[in-house]
Amino acid sequence: MRHFAIVGSGPAGFYVTEALTKAYGDQARIDILDRYAVPYGLIRFGVAPDHQSLKAVSKRYDKVAETAGVRFVGNVAVGVDVAMEDLTSLYDAVILATGAPYDRKLGIPGEELRGVIGSAEFVGWYNGHPDFADLDPPLDGAAAAVIGNGNVALDCARILAKTGAEFGGSDIVSHAFEALGKAATKVITILGRRGPHQIAMTPKELGELGHLEEASPVVDPADFPPRAADEALEPGQRKSITILREFAAKPVDSAKPKRMVFDFFAKPLRIEGDGKAERIIVERTRLDEDGRAVGTGETYAVPASLVISAIGYSTPPLAGVPYDDEHGHYLNDHGQIGDGLYCVGWARRGPTGTIGTNRPDGYEVAEQVAAALPSGSEGGKAGGEGLDALLREKGVEATSFDDWRTIEQAEEAQARPGSPREKFVRPHEWMKVLGR
Ligand SMILES: Cc1cc2nc3c(=O)[nH]c(=O)nc-3n(C[C@H](O)[C@H](O)[C@H](O)COP(=O)(O)OP(=O)(O)OC[C@H]3O[C@@H](n4cnc5c(N)ncnc54)[C@H](O)[C@@H]3O)c2cc1C
Numbered sequence: 001m002r003h004f005a006i007v008g009s010g011p012a013g014f015y016v017t018e019a020l021t022k023a024y025g026d027q028a029r030i031d032i033l034d035r036y037a038v039p040y041g042l043i044r045f046g047v048a049p050d051h052q053s054l055k056a057v058s059k060r061y062d063k064v065a066e067t068a069g070v071r072f073v074g075n076v077a078v079g080v081d082v083a084m085e086d087l088t089s090l091y092d093a094v095i096l097a098t099g100a101p102y103d104r105k106l107g108i109p110g111e112e113l114r115g116v117i118g119s120a121e122f123v124g125w126y127n128g129h130p131d132f133a134d135l136d137p138p139l140d141g142a143a144a145a146v147i148g149n150g151n152v153a154l155d156c157a158r159i160l161a162k163t164g165a166e167f168g169g170s171d172i173v174s175h176a177f178e179a180l181g182k183a184a185t186k187v188i189t190i191l192g193r194r195g196p197h198q199i200a201m202t203p204k205e206l207g208e209l210g211h212l213e214e215a216s217p218v219v220d221p222a223d224f225p226p227r228a229a230d231e232a233l234e235p236g237q238r239k240s241i242t243i244l245r246e247f248a249a250k251p252v253d254s255a256k257p258k259r260m261v262f263d264f265f266a267k268p269l270r271i272e273g274d275g276k277a278e279r280i281i282v283e284r285t286r287l288d289e290d291g292r293a294v295g296t297g298e299t300y301a302v303p304a305s306l307v308i309s310a311i312g313y314s315t316p317p318l319a320g321v322p323y324d325d326e327h328g329h330y331l332n333d334h335g336q337i338g339d340g341l342y343c344v345g346w347a348r349r350g351p352t353g354t355i356g357t358n359r360p361d362g363y364e365v366a367e368q369v370a371a372a373l374p375s376g377s378e379g380g381k382a383g384g385e386g387l388d389a390l391l392r393e394k395g396v397e398a399t400s401f402d403d404w405r406t407i408e409q410a411e412e413a414q415a416r417p418g419s420p421r422e423k424f425v426r427p428h429e430w431m432k433v434l435g436r
Pocket residue numbers: 007008009010011012013033034035036039040041042043046047048051054076077078079097098099100101123152155344345346347352353354355356358
């Protein structure tokens with residue numbers, strides 16, 4: 001029998017668990033630990049609430065959690081409630097699937113002003129992440145800006161632009177739903193240092209902007225290279241650029257009161273304001289021969305009382321685990337950190353790719369584990385029983401997958417009309433549902 005601990009119950013944690021159950025059958029016991037009593041990582045706290053079909057991937061993870069030999073052990077923060085050394089002494093292998101929840105900093109003056117927030121904070125706020133429930137983003141200004149040219153930037157901009165009716169069927173938490181309903185936002189500027197060809201936005205997410213009730217996208221036709229240059233793009237990117245070109249060709253819909261302005265070749269230099277964000281000073285850029293953005297010296301101001309930076313994430317370091325400072329994730333060689341210690345998902349390769357990208361990643365690492373510790377071999381480790389004893393000794397109240405089901409049902413039971421659930425946001429609320 002082999003004992004494995006997976007730290008993190010997001011997509012990467014579940015895919016590697018799935019792969020290990022296939023490789024080991026009944027010859028492994030697998031504990032999936034998470035700091036929260038609610039599983040699924042960014043599926044719950046990151047993926048946009050109006051993208052319910054994507055969130056449905058958690059049904060697949062449920063099956064994994066219900067597989068014989070697999071346990072969900074919630075409410076246990078590794079590095080806080082238990083140390084890495086505890087896990088490495090209790091389990092044959094430990095696989096870190098802790099994601100990349102920290103916002104990368106802009107590193108420009110004015111970043112500390114009120115109204116300047118990271119996308120992890122904003123996204124966490126509207127998705128009911130306990131750390132950001134009290135964020136209270138300033139929504140009383142007419143102008144907001146999102147810095148970044150990826151799908152997360154699009155999510156933030158779209159959520160700011162939507163009407164209450166457009167959140168029908170979503171699981172946006174009520175504190176965000178109500179605040180956004182009263183928001184004064186009219187113009188959302190999406191700033192990118194490079195041009196349309198360099199965006200990391202997928203066609204589905206871009207296409208949605210063309211169908212919003214009250215907002216229309218604004219794109220400057222002058223920002224595009226000659227159309228023939230699109231031929232060199234890979235098909236998905238070409239589709240995205242085609243959508244952007246369509247936005248640029250259409251006259252702005254004057255019946256819609258909100259604008260989503262794509263400001264390409266725009267490098268934020270500083271954020272200015274009297275104690276709070278009022279404007280971003282931006283330098284116009286151009287691309288050099290290597291495709292890098294270089295400043296032209298021309299500057300201008302983009303008004304914004306809310307500035308959301310969506311420029312990437314990093315993994316928090318864990319005591320005892322080597323860390324790659326340059327890339328912001330654990331130092332690893334194809335997922336292996338050291339003897340019996342591995343990482344998967346965003347904690348392995350940084351914040352790139354879709355949910356599905358974490359699947360081959362998890363399977364690859366499970367293969368390495370199985371090669372190092374062949375099925376049928378014995379490690380003599382205490383595994384989950386040892387963890388339970390340690391948690392009792394430390395007075396940590398772990399939660400199970402059945403506990404999560406209880407929380408889930410309670411959330412569904414108190415859903416408001418048109419919403420599949422009303423999330424409980426704070427850990428004490430989850431524990432209250434469990435009668436603890
Ligand atoms: C805003 C946003 C929107 C996205 N939208 C989409 C989308 O529409 N479609 C798509 O395909 N992909 C989307 N993605 C990408 C997708 O969410 C990621 O690919 C995926 O979640 C990464 O999985 P992960 O398991 O590595 O990390 P995560 O999902 O972040 O999971 C990490 C888990 O580890 C736990 N954890 C962290 N530290 C500890 C610790 N010390 N102890 C115990 N537990 C810990 C966390 O609580 C969490 O449950 C989006 C990402 C973001 C940020």
